[in-house]
Amino acid sequence: MALVLCTAISCYFSLGVIGYKTVALLLLVTVSVNAMLFDIKPVLTTAVLSALIWNFFFIPPVFTFHINNTEDLLMFLMYFFIAMIHAVLTFKIRKEEKKARDKEDKEKTIKLYNTLLSSLSHELRTPISSIIGAVDALKENKGNISPNDQIELLNHIDLASMRLNRQVENLLNMSRLETGMLKLNVDWVDTNEFIFSAIQKLALHYSQTIVFEPDEQLPLFKFDRGLMEQVLQNLLHNAIQYTPENAIISIAAHQESAECVLSVADNGKGISESNIAYLFDKFYRLPQTKTGGTGLGLSIVKGFVEAHHGSVMAKNNVSGGMTFSIRFPAEQSFLNHLKNE
Template identity: 45%
Template sequence: MDKFMLKSPKNQYLISFLSVATVSLSCLAVRHVIDYRVVGYLLLVVVSLLAIFLEIKPVLLGAVLSALALNFMFIKPYFTLHIDSAEDILLLVMYFIIALINAVLTNNFRRMQRAIQVKQTRASTLKLYNTLLDSLSHELRTPIAAIVGSIDTLQQKNVTLSPETTQKLHNEIEKASIKLNYQVENLLNMSRLESGYIHPKLDWCDVKEIIYNVCNRLSEESENHRIQIEIEDNLPLFKLDYGLMEQIIYNLVYNGIQHTPQGATIKIKARYEVDTDYDSHIDLIKKCVITISDDGYGFPPEEMDKAFDKFYRFKETKTGGTGLGLSIVKGFVEAQNGTITLTNAEEGGAVFELTFVTDCLALNSLENE
């Protein structure tokens, strides 16, 4: 049933009336071949179904109407409310009592279920908020402390700082500000995902440009790592959301930097794939495939299915983090009708593969225009 219809009390009464009327009239057409007790069972089922979806008053209306319909149409003499047999009177009374009890119990059970769901949702939300606050207490406090400490040192009038020290403090403020901005961006992005506000703006994107821009932004963070970029020649343009793609790749590369030892290699590959019907020589499905891998420790196999859960941090991880980066990646990928998979490489390290089924535009077609 439509949720908007069920919210209106008038619609609920109408649904209750029409349900009983429909079943009663359907059974009336075959009254000569079925026993009225069978009709009673069918009407009881209708009342039970109404109790699952409707509030108590429309359900009670359905129970009363079903009893009246059973008496009026199916218990002799037909089309009167008079009953000759004491057995039929007892049957009708018992039917009415059972229908009312069934309606009330089913409705109460449904209300209990809703109360339990609300309680579980609140408990889950409280747990998420506690986890978030626990994460942020470190992740936000650390860069803020670095910024405040550096500014305090720079503002001391009785201390003469060398140009090198001053530059170092400025660099610390910049690095802490970038880290703080990254955490705030993740919180805002998660809020957008939770509210369903993400609406991708698809346009022709140069994936190669996005990858190099991200690597340039992370040049300081990755100074103790090796980043290798392997992109196919003449990689076409793909119809994707530039901003979402930039955040996806940034989060994955940043995650690799944070969770691999110094000197580790992070590889970024981008390629174009197409599924072709070789009999007709028609390109059926065009894909943009991006792979980001590292030669670090990989993910614990028993925890891998939780990698994209909100606020989840692996037990053995030594670094901090809010546990939002990968869940945001998954949300942004799926918002563009893409898929993401996580595996561990045989030689060690994690492998993220992103696949987007999307339109593409060859670069040489632009050059020829």
């Protein structure tokens, strides 16, 4: 309604220039704009109000609802009819567009969850099958298995359990991000020790070399250690999964102004520039890559870093491979330097 009133006031002071018939067109445009923005009831009210305003303030004689000229009366009735029909049709078009968008969004959601279920059927079945197979072997050949074989089977169970736990954690973390249930538990963290701990807790065997040179000049940073440890582990897991066995994975940490900056780089093959924009999307997996993974790891990285009001980016290295960099604002303290002294 405010838009109609503003248009009417502007037209009233410009009446000597534009004429009252042109005002009708301008008011119709205003009704159309309202129909694109608001629900049907306020739109119909606007259509009626615009007709009455045009009659009272613009059609001669002004300041009365009486119309002397038959042509003007016919124009008024046509305006009223067109404004109402236009408002209804525009609203219906808008409603159909919304239905089409909702249908498209629903189809995308179904496709995403089908992708997730397909991935989970493999990711959960594989470690469960390993656990069941190892347990059956231990039970059925209890007295015939050598100690070394028993240790190997127990290692299989251990690795499969950790892999299973990782997938469950990813699902729970994504659920926390989706429902807004994520709450930060910030505390002072020694970044060097935090990185070493994240490397030691990796729940998989790997043949790549992970390199980290601690910087003793780094201050203590205040952030949620549990979440950022998950971020670092997901980045390392991603690098291990998509680099050759002899690759080198480098971790670096430094301070930039009031921000903590962490990076994970590798010397693998890198990826196509066109795929980088989709790396942090839910369930996204690079085309023509080996099976495994649910496509949640990097989207969780993005969610956890953004929860710290930070950002994450990926880029191909000039010499080959990729670098993932995360930065987030964090309170700093140099008390650890005093302790070392």
